[in-house]
Amino acid sequence: MNPATDIALVLCEGRDDQRVMEALAEHESIGGRLTFEHYAESGTLAAHLRTLSKRGDFQQGRVRSLLVTRDADDDPGNRWTSVRDAVHRAFGVELSAPGDWSPCDSGPRIAAWVNPQPGEPGMIETVCLAAARSRSPQLFSCIDDFMSCVESAQRGPLHEKARFHIWSIVAQGPGAQDRLSLAAALDRLPPDWSDPSFDGLRKSLREAAGEIPAI
Amino acid sequence: MIQFLELKNFRAFEHIRFEDLGRANLIIGGNNTGKTSVLEALVLKLGSGRQLKALPSTFREQIQNDEFPSYWSLLARNSDWEGFRIETDQGRVFEELHPHGHRQILEEAQGKRSSLGNLQKDQFSLSGFGPRIPTSIIPTKASPPGFIADLFNQIAPLNPENEDRLQQLIRESIEPRLKRLRYARPKGTRTHLVYVDLGSGPMLPFTQLGQAFCRVLEIYCEIFASQPKVILIDEIENGLYYEGLPDFWNGLYEVLEDQDVQLFATTHSRECMEAAHKAAAARKEYPLRYLRLDRRADDPQKIVATTFGQEEMETAIRSEIEMR
Numbered sequence: 273m274n275p276a277t278d279i280a281l282v283l284c285e286g287r288d289d290q291r292v293m294e295a296l297a298e299h300e301s302i303g304g305r306l307t308f309e310h311y312a313e314s315g316t317l318a319a320h321l322r323t324l325s326k327r328g329d330f331q332q333g334r335v336r337s338l339l340v341t342r343d344a345d346d347d348p349g350n351r352w353t354s355v356r357d358a359v360h361r362a363f364g365v366e367l368s369a370p371g372d373w374s375p376c377d378s379g380p381r382i383a384a385w386v387n388p389q390p391g392e393p394g395m396i397e398t399v400c401l402a403a404a405r406s407r408s409p410q411l412f413s414c415i416d417d418f419m420s421c422v423e424s425a426q427r428g429p430l431h432e433k434a435r436f437h438i439w440s441i442v443a444q445g446p447g448a449q450d451r452l453s454l455a456a457a458l459d460r461l462p463p464d465w466s467d468p469s470f471d472g473l474r475k476s477l478r479e480a481a482g483e484i485p486a487i
Numbered sequence: 488m489i490q491f492l493e494l495k496n497f498r499a500f501e502h503i504r505f506e507d508l509g510r511a512n513l514i515i516g517g518n519n520t521g522k523t524s525v526l527e528a529l530v531l532k533l534g535s536g537r538q539l540k541a542l543p544s545t546f547r548e549q550i551q552n553d554e555f556p557s558y559w560s561l562l563a564r565n566s567d568w569e570g571f572r573i574e575t576d577q578g579r580v581f582e583e584l585h586p587h588g589h590r591q592i593l594e595e596a597q598g599k600r601s602s603l604g605n606l607q608k609d610q611f612s613l614s615g616f617g618p619r620i621p622t623s624i625i626p627t628k629a630s631p632p633g634f635i636a637d638l639f640n641q642i643a644p645l646n647p648e649n650e651d652r653l654q655q656l657i658r659e660s661i662e663p664r665l666k667r668l669r670y671a672r673p674k675g676t677r678t679h680l681v682y683v684d685l686g687s688g689p690m691l692p693f694t695q696l697g698q699a700f701c702r703v704l705e706i707y708c709e710i711f712a713s714q715p716k717v718i719l720i721d722e723i724e725n726g727l728y729y730e731g732l733p734d735f736w737n738g739l740y741e742v743l744e745d746q747d748v749q750l751f752a753t754t755h756s757r758e759c760m761e762a763a764h765k766a767a768a769a770r771k772e773y774p775l776r777y778l779r780l781d782r783r784a785d786d787p788q789k790i791v792a793t794t795f796g797q798e799e800m801e802t803a804i805r806s807e808i809e810m811r
Contacts, residue, residue, distance in 0.1 A: 278784075311806060312805065312806055316802065316805075316806070319798055319799075319801075319802045320802055320806060321809075322798065322799060322802070323798075323802040323806075323808055323810070324796045324808065324811070326779065326793050326799055327803075327808060327809070327810060328516075328517070328781055328809070328810070328811070329777070331779065331781035331784045331791055332781045332782060332783055332791075333783045333784045333785045334784045351806055378627050411525075451734075453670040
């Protein structure tokens with residue numbers, strides 16, 4: 273790859289996913305070699321990819337790698353099928369499995385990754401919380417207690433994203449600029465980026481950046 | 488309407504093909520990707536004898552008369568390889584190579600073949616052409632005011648409905664104060680011009696109202712007076728302020744549909760692309776296609792073409808994807 277002209281694009285599901293992946297890439301010292309963008313919501317991925325495929329940098333052949341990511345939520349099999357189909361419709365490329373790279377005739381090599389891990393339900397927040405928990409177990413015992421208390425009071429479970437947002441609020445800085453900023457939270461109370469829960473995503477990001485050759 | 492356009496070995500293009508053309512087609516792409524060459528190809532395929540003779544300097548103001556012969560010899564991208572070819576669903580124009588450097592430009596439509604021109608030792612001569620589609624051309628450079636006034640005069644006396652329509656379109660798209668337009672040569676002036684009544688003070692010659700007014704007046708006058716089936720406009724946004732672009736496009740789509748005209752226009756402007764899309768999306772049938780040209784980074788001699796429409800542009804605007 274020619275870093276001056278070639279683009280390795282990581283497409284994320286929403287701004288929060290993008291911020292987490294940017295922070296992970298920075299930790300891996302590959303942030304400068306990756307370009308991050310996000311699509312608005314999961315239902316728009318297919319249209320987003322079709323549009324990207326006609327964008328100038330794709331048509332000019334400057335995008336050399338495209339890593340498409342999304343969250344499994346409650347249905348990992350269905351989410352993988354939908355991302356694989358969206359890639360196929362936009363680029364005519366058949367993806368074999370999450371994290372495997374496929375060449376495209378006149379476009380970039382493409383891979384897709386479904387968070388947290390292939391076949392597992394969850395989302396990037398699941399990965400991030402697992403790594404944050406291992407870094408700050410004491411803090412998470414407070415958050416868990418708080419979550420249990422709220423769940424008991426409202427007689428129903430909270431979504432996993434609620435725990436993530438509580439953690440990110442707890443990790444806010446004192447300044448007005450830092451409040452309700454996931455970027456500030458990731459900076460101030462970072463997860464353990466070396467945590468094995470990030471391994472699958474880390475590998476895909478490093479391959480996208482050309483750090484390790486894609487198989 | 489023309490459904491597809493294919494160019495082989497023409498100007499900078501080795502081979503490009505635009506599919507699924509629309510009522511309005513906006514040609515976009517970076518500098519030197521061949522946007523204007525697409526318009527030139529359409530003139531070769533569709534234009535009248537007068538338009539063909541003037542083609543070398545129609546879109547390229549800097550070209551001098553002594554460059555005209557070499558212009559024709561440079562139409563083929565690779566002149567040693569084969570002649571150029573311009574093909575639509577309504578026939579094709581192509582170049583045939585003969586011994587001793589003689590090249591013949593031929594036209595083939597509805598099963599008939601005729602000679603369009605000959606090129607020998609850089610000397611080009613137009614030999615004739617078959618029935619052509621009435622085509623209007625509006626280059627970047629503004630036409631002389633007298634020419635625009637003459638166009639207006641062709642509409643007004645003979646077709647008061649179109650005159651009213653023209654005034655309404657200009658009112659809606661560029662100048663809400665407009666009361667009426669008049670073709671006149673006031674005492675003490677040498678030429679007839681279009682005069683504009685803005686409701687207060689004396690009527691003004693249209694040339695006093697700025698570039699946007701002149702541009703819009705010229706486009707509408709050309710359509711109503713010349714009644715083309717195809718109109719080619721280079722840098723369509725020229726002189727138009729971005730806030731007025733949606734109204735301009737609304738009016739233009741109406742006229743294109745009413746008068747059954749197909750538009751091919753180049754633009755550099757993102758505002759123009761978005762305004763064209765928003766106005767198109769409000770119509771019963773989406774009339775717009777974007778024809779995009781890109782130079783490959785891995786082979787800068789190669790230009791690729793793609794066509795996109797409503798879905799891609801909506802996604803691009805919603806997700807702030809740059810599509811210029």
